[in-house]
Amino acid sequence: MRTAYRVETVRAAERELMERLPEAALMQRAAAGLAAACAELLDRVYGSRVVLLVGSGDNGGDALYAGARLARRGAGVAAVLLSPGRAHPAGLAAFRRVGGAVVEPGRAEDAVARADLVVDGIVGIGGKGGLRPEAAALARAAAASRAAVVAVDLPSGVEADTGEVRGEAVRADLTVTFGTHKPGLLIDPAREHAGSVRLVDIGLDLPADGAELEALQHADVARLLPVPAAESDKYRRGVVGVAAGSDRYPGAAVLAVAGALRGGAGAVRYVGAAGDAVIARYPETLVSATGPAKAGRVQAWAVGPGAGEDAATVAEVVAAEVPVLIDADGLRLADRDAVRARTAPPLLPPHAGEAAALLGVSREEVEAGRLTAVRELAEAYRATVLLKGSTTLVADPGGAAPVRVNATGTPWLATAGSGDVLSGVAGSLLAAGLSARDAGSVGAYLHGLAGRLAARGAPVRAHQVAEAVGLAWRDVVRG
Numbered sequence: 001m002r003t004a005y006r007v008e009t010v011r012a013a014e015r016e017l018m019e020r021l022p023e024a025a026l027m028q029r030a031a032a033g034l035a036a037a038c039a040e041l042l043d044r045v046y047g048s049r050v051v052l053l054v055g056s057g058d059n060g061g062d063a064l065y066a067g068a069r070l071a072r073r074g075a076g077v078a079a080v081l082l083s084p085g086r087a088h089p090a091g092l093a094a095f096r097r098v099g100g101a102v103v104e105p106g107r108a109e110d111a112v113a114r115a116d117l118v119v120d121g122i123v124g125i126g127g128k129g130g131l132r133p134e135a136a137a138l139a140r141a142a143a144a145s146r147a148a149v150v151a152v153d154l155p156s157g158v159e160a161d162t163g164e165v166r167g168e169a170v171r172a173d174l175t176v177t178f179g180t181h182k183p184g185l186l187i188d189p190a191r192e193h194a195g196s197v198r199l200v201d202i203g204l205d206l207p208a209d210g211a212e213l214e215a216l217q218h219a220d221v222a223r224l225l226p227v228p229a230a231e232s233d234k235y236r237r238g239v240v241g242v243a244a245g246s247d248r249y250p251g252a253a254v255l256a257v258a259g260a261l262r263g264g265a266g267a268v269r270y271v272g273a274a275g276d277a278v279i280a281r282y283p284e285t286l287v288s289a290t291g292p293a294k295a296g297r298v299q300a301w302a303v304g305p306g307a308g309e310d311a312a313t314v315a316e317v318v319a320a321e322v323p324v325l326i327d328a329d330g331l332r333l334a335d336r337d338a339v340r341a342r343t344a345p346p347l348l349p350p351h352a353g354e355a356a357a358l359l360g361v362s363r364e365e366v367e368a369g370r371l372t373a374v375r376e377l378a379e380a381y382r383a384t385v386l387l388k389g390s391t392t393l394v395a396d397p398g399g400a401a402p403v404r405v406n407a408t409g410t411p412w413l414a415t416a417g418s419g420d421v422l423s424g425v426a427g428s429l430l431a432a433g434l435s436a437r438d439a440g441s442v443g444a445y446l447h448g449l450a451g452r453l454a455a456r457g458a459p460v461r462a463h464q465v466a467e468a469v470g471l472a473w474r475d476v477v478r479g
């Protein structure tokens with residue numbers, strides 16, 4: 001499991017560790033990791049041109065100490081000091097001792113333009129809001145130059161705790177972060193500014209139950225996948241009910257069933273107007289002619305994809321005793337009070353547009369503040385909410401558990417019907433006995449990986465994503 005902690009938790013762990021260590025030891029650990037990552041990126045340190053962008057806090061201190069290390073290895077290192085009188089004194093002294101140069105005011109953008117590597121030590125976890133104007137000008141110069149950009153701890157200007165980017169921010173090729181990931185490194189739009197992320201262990205002791213975010217890895221997913229035992233039969237493996245599709249949108253039913261057949265349940269039962277289309281494509285489906293309430297034994301329902309205006313079916317599913325997933329048209333048609341009144345919180349997987357409609361805000365607002373949006377929705381609907389998109393987030397109501405983040409996906413998944421496949425996969429996992437939180441996050445993990453495997457860098461259709469879920473499953477199990 002990969003975890004990310006909020007700034008206040010990082011600072012508390014840092015204080016506790018500093019009491020036991022000699023002065024500046026932590027910063028030296030950070031700088032050593034940072035310099036090593038820079039050296040790797042440069043390939044040849046000797047003779048390379050490195051420019052440090054140095055703010056007035058400890059983030060700038062890290063950059064200065066790392067710059068001193070690179071200078072000792074023969075790089076030509078110059079520092080741009082944003083507030084010359086307030087740069088980290090010991091870091092600056094160490095940098096000057098090895099012959100590091102300070103760039104004169106007025107020459108900074110020119111130096112950045114000619115650099116091989118720019119180290120962004122403007123601001124780290126002490127940052128507030130977007131970059132101030134002088135810093136923003138340097139970020140633009142770095143983006144315009146051919147230099148590689150390495151961010152220290154975080155790309156300057158992004159919000160560490162939320163992943164929001166409220167103004168201008170540095171765009172890095174690599175971010176070297178210390179002690180733990182910060183939420184902003186895993187959630188868009190900030191994640192996109194970070195480039196690839198390398199974590200340097202500086203010995204911080206973080207509380208096991210205090211993470212803000214967690215990201216499942218292959219091994220975590222492998223442990224959660226439902227695997228039939230010797231005594232299993234199709235009922236024990238779980239029957240998932242899919243209530244989807246309409247005369248107008250029969251394809252959504254086929255795609256949701258395609259996902260459900262590959263999500264680990266023992267059988268898929270279908271109710272709705274698209275029974276003929278479903279059975280033609282998937283003869284293994286149990287098609288019922290009734291509504292959900294009379295359809296027969298089901299351990300979980302997935303309702304909503306392509307449902308059109310069929311509010312009655314959605315209401316029957318919302319009233320069901322078993323776990324339910326409510327998606328797409330179902331999100332619009334479901335009665336909020338009935339959703340909130342359920343004993344077992346349902347799983348709701350909106351995309352940003354659907355989430356915006358449920359919250360009564362704009363889509364842009366949801367995309368700019370994904371973490372806030374997913375938490376608010378989970379509270380408003382007393383539901384486990386899976387907010388889809390470039391970084392998928394899964395939040396439980398109550399706010400106590402870390403939000404799960406999934407990054408296995410690819411933008412190729414932004415294709416019509418791929419969300420219907422996810423509904424089927426996650427519904428199937430619910431029927432197999434996973435909690436809403438696990439079904440959502442394991443479903444998103446498999447679906448994202450399936451998208452990647454199916455696309456391999458080219459356009460992909462939703463059906464191919466469903467077909468690749470088995471490949472993703474095997475990939476996870478193999479480790």
Ligand SMILES: NC(=O)C1=CN([C@@H]2O[C@H](COP(=O)(O)OP(=O)(O)OC[C@H]3O[C@@H](n4cnc5c(N)ncnc54)[C@H](O)[C@@H]3O)[C@@H](O)[C@H]2O)[C@@H](O)CC1
Nearest residue numbers: 014027056057058059123124125126127128130131132153
């Ligand atoms: N907390 C930890 O565990 C460790 C922290 N270290 C480093 O220390 C950093 C935190 O240092 P600080 O607390 O001194 O804070 P920072 O250096 O992150 O930021 C504070 C400085 O940034 C300026 N600033 C704030 N918002 C700005 C904006 N929007 N535009 C331009 N400038 C802005 C402030 O005026 C202040 O001078 C970490 O990010 C990391 O790089 C490491 O040295 C090792 C351990």
Ligand SMILES: Nc1ncnc2c1ncn2[C@@H]1O[C@H](COP(=O)(O)OP(=O)(O)O)[C@@H](O)[C@H]1O
Nearest residue numbers: 388389390409410411413414416417418419420
């Ligand atoms: N930029 C992106 N990067 C990664 N995954 C994405 C991106 N955009 C969309 N997706 C994924 O693609 C799927 C699209 O679902 P959805 O928007 O509901 O499509 P549809 O309604 O056509 O089925 C979701 O799983 C979502 O997370």
Ligand SMILES: [K+]
Nearest residue numbers: 120123152156
């Ligand atoms: K930084």
